[in-house]
Amino acid sequence: MQVSIENSRNLSKKRGFLFWTIALIILLAGTIVGAIAIGSTYIEPGEVYKILLNKLSNGMLFSGVGEVMTHNIIWEIRFPRVLLGAICGAGLAICGVLMQCVTKNPIAEPYILGISSGASCGAVAVIVLGGVSSIGINSITSGAFVGSIISGVLVFAIGTQMGKTTSTTRLVLTGMAISTIFSALTNLLIYSADNSNQAKNALFWTVGSLGGAKWDVLLIPFVALVIVMIVAFLMSKSLDILLLGDDSAIILGINVKLVKSIILILATFLTSTLVAITGAIGFIGLVVPHVCRTIAGSDHKKLIVLSALVGSIFLIASDIAARGLFPPIEIPIGIITSLVGGPFFLYLISKKNYSFGGKE
Template sequence: MDISLENKTNLSKKRGFLFWSIGLSILLVLTIIAAIAVGSTYIEPGVVYKVLLNKLSNGAIFDVTWNTMFENIIWEIRLPRVILGALCGAGLALCGVLMQCVTKNPIAEPYILGISSGASCGAVAVIVLGGISTLGITSITGGAFLGSILSGVLVFAIGTQMGRTSSTTRLVLSGMAISTIFGALTNLLIYSAKNSNQAKNALFWTIGSLGGAKWDVLLFPFIALVIVIAVSFAMSKSLDVLLLGDDSAVILGINVKLVKSIIILLATLLTSTLVAITGAIGFIGLVVPHICRTIAGSDHKKLIILSSLVGAIFLILSDVAARGLFPPIEIPIGIITSLVGGPFFLYLISAKNYSFGGND
């Protein structure tokens, strides 16, 4: 009787997860179409739908009855931006899940290792100084990627002693220290800017934007996201066990140091790739995993899927708000995500007990 009841409960959970997955997937598609339609030039969602299908099928489905200018707006400008928003939202939410698991800290996020500070420093250096000619770094994206990777490598080397220790306390403290150093350097660079335009560009980039979206910048983040999702999904059981605490994980046969090292390196690579293109967009990696835990609990297979979907939807909608609140002026998307994430963060730290997972 008990076994039968347990089977029914498991079946009910699987159906519930399937319902959420299908529902969020449909919502993501509708959100993409709506986001493409909204802008300085409004385009009917039906036209967006037809243009996208025609482009994907080489014009074999619908007769062209719309202004051909709409095709360029949809395909060359808005669709790359929306896709970048989906990739970035999904990636940051996934990295939030991974970092919260590795550190067993409910208020951890992708930038806890100082990656955003390193990226900001690299990007601002290019804006203010004109690039690092000796290294061939002349673009903002290149400078940001170099800075984020440097920050991640330093935190990994110091915080884990090159993978020899699994202490999350040492890792987090190292991330805080490196973040402070790069943050100070960034402020120093902004202060030394030659004109107000440089300072404004630097400030706008550090808060985040999807304005640099183009087709040729989407491949690398897409590949990075697919790799991290695949590896994380394959290691999901180990991630579940990590929440029991390092000692319990070792007893159950998990190589804690190896698992943590792989997850940290993957999260660093993905976060660095995204931040180098969009800037530091905050709070997605903090808020979305907690929203999804109310649905999936601590099952990381489910969390990986749900967080990716919710993160993509959340960032696309935030970008619509960033473009639409004060047209034609676009405000940095990080302001929108922070306005949502800030109150949620306050809720977390004011809760009586927001711990999850075992002790080190």
């Protein structure tokens, strides 16, 4: 009898997860079409849908629909931007899941290790000083990537004593200290800018934007996202056990130091790759995992899937607001995510039945 009840509960959970997955995929598709349709030149969603299918099918479907200019706006400008938003939203949300698991800290997010501050400092240094030559897509993203890697290495080396300790308190405090140092350097660089235009560009970059999206910049963050998702899926059981505590995980045969080191390296790699292109976009890695825990609980396989979908939807919707609130002026997307994410997170933690790990 007890086995039958347990099987019934498991089946109900699987059906609930499947329902939410399908619903979020449909919502993501609708959000993508809406984001492409909205802009300085409004395009009917039906036309967007047909042109996308035409391009994706290499002209086999809906041939002759739309003007050449409309095709270019959709395919060369808006679609890459939406895809970058989906990749970045999914990546930051997954990094949030990983960081909250490793640190067992409900307020941990991808930027808790100072990675975004390092990236911002690197990018602003390029903008203000103009002394870094291009080593990748362009000088700004190259500077941001170098800055994020430097901050990540410093936090890992100091916070974990080169992998010798698993103290999450030491790691978090080290990340906060490194973040403060790089933020101070960034502000110093902005203050020393030669002209207001230079300072404005630097300040805009530090709060995030998808404006630099092009087809040739999508491959690297997409590959990074896929790699991290695959490894996270393979390590999902270990992540579930980590929530029980280090001592319990060791008893159950988990190499805690190795697992935490791998997760930290993955989170640093993915976050630095994303931040180097979009700038610092906050609150996604903090809010989205908590929202998804109310559905999936602490099962990391489900949590990773749902967080990727919700993160993509959230960032794409935020970009729509950033472009559409005060046209033709574009608001930095980090402002929108903070304005929406902050109050929602306060509402979430005010619920009496909410706890880190979600419903079981």
